[in-house]
Amino acid sequence: VTLRHDLHNALAEDQFELYYQPVVDAVSGRIRSTEALVRWHHPSRGMVSPGEFIPLAEQTGQIVPLGRWILRRACQDMVRFNADRERELPVAVNISSLQFHRDGFLADVRQILAETGMPARLLEFEVTESVLLDGTGPVIELMETLKDMGIRVALDDFGTGFSSLSYLRDLPTHKVKLDRSFIKDIQTDRRIAAIVQGVITMAHHMDMCVVAEGIETPEHQDDLARRLCDLLQGYYFARPMPLNALQALSDRLP
Numbered sequence: 356v357t358l359r360h361d362l363h364n365a366l367a368e369d370q371f372e373l374y375y376q377p378v379v380d381a382v383s384g385r386i387r388s389t390e391a392l393v394r395w396h397h398p399s400r401g402m403v404s405p406g407e408f409i410p411l412a413e414q415t416g417q418i419v420p421l422g423r424w425i426l427r428r429a430c431q432d433m434v435r436f437n438a439d440r441e442r443e444l445p446v447a448v449n450i451s452s453l454q455f456h457r458d459g460f461l462a463d464v465r466q467i468l469a470e471t472g473m474p475a476r477l478l479e480f481e482v483t484e485s486v487l488l489d490g491t492g493p494v495i496e497l498m499e500t501l502k503d504m505g506i507r508v509a510l511d512d513f514g515t516g517f518s519s520l521s522y523l524r525d526l527p528t529h530k531v532k533l534d535r536s537f538i539k540d541i542q543t544d545r546r547i548a549a550i551v552q553g554v555i556t557m558a559h560h561m562d563m564c565v566v567a568e569g570i571e572t573p574e575h576q577d578d579l580a581r582r583l584c585d586l587l588q589g590y591y592f593a594r595p596m597p598l599n600a601l602q603a604l605s606d607r608l609p
């Protein structure tokens with residue numbers, strides 16, 4: 356039996372779970388937000404990586420109901436999580452191409468916000484350049500509408516596509532997430548370091564904030580903090596974790 360076949364029943368069988376990875380202030384290391392990352396507990400194979408099943412779900416169209424479930428669960432979780440926190444944490448949800456460009460997307464989002472009581476200002480969407488490129492419709496208008504609703508859209512995996520600079524120029528976005536492939540080599544490759552510094556400086560001149568992904572060592576943190584990168588995310592601070600673990604962590608690192 357194939358993964359594709361199993362995926363078909365996984366939603367009805369309640370086999371998905373959301374993990375959350377903290378995003379921290381580059382200098383203080385304190386939690387500023389979280390990214391929701393879906394996990395599939397397969398009945399016989401154990402945990403299957405989203406790197407494996409998200410592309411499948413995109414091919415079959417299942418990403419639409421799955422994406423709706425992910426957004427609803429992230430909102431439910433964070434409303435609950437924030438209820439007993441002094442400072443509320445925003446959550447970022449990855450949005451696939453098919454989901455983003457579907458006619459019913461905005462209606463789904465409005466419905467889920469209303470139903471869960473999630474404040475739009477605490478919700479952020481992460482989209483990649485390829486999601487934006489796929490668009491046949493008016494991507495900028497959609498992003499403006501989301502912005503008017505109070506939802507921010509961040510550019511994910513920034514630097515891995517081909518049109519990064521024009522996106523910075525044209526899109527109503529407040530945040531870029533530097534792909535972790537840059538961070539990996541930042542200390543050994545002067546060109547990479549120059550690109551990273553250039554993106555940070557440019558983004559700041561455009562009133563955007565920069566998140567560096569894939570921070571795995573204290574040297575990575577020092578380097579990015581020195582370059583005035585705003586936010587950091589990576590295994591050095593925390594791996595993606597279940598909601599109750601995030602709760603425990605944030606109680607220790609308020």
Ligand code: G
Binds near residue numbers: 391392405406449451
């Ligand atoms: O969590 P992990 O690093 O294994 O994720 C692998 C890939 O799957 C990443 O590219 C990530 O963006 C994607 N991914 C994880 N969770 C989601 C999700 O909820 N929705 C979408 N569309 N992609 C996700």
Ligand code: G
Binds near residue numbers: 589
């Ligand atoms: O494509 P996107 O940026 O949404 O995917 C995030 C993915 O990166 C998740 O699957 C998450 O598990 C992974 N990730 C998060 N931090 C690190 C890290 O420090 N190192 C590596 N190798 N992967 C990471």
Ligand code: MN
Binds near residue numbers: 449481512
């Ligand atoms: Mn992401």
Ligand code: NA
Binds near residue numbers: 533535
């Ligand atoms: Na990324």
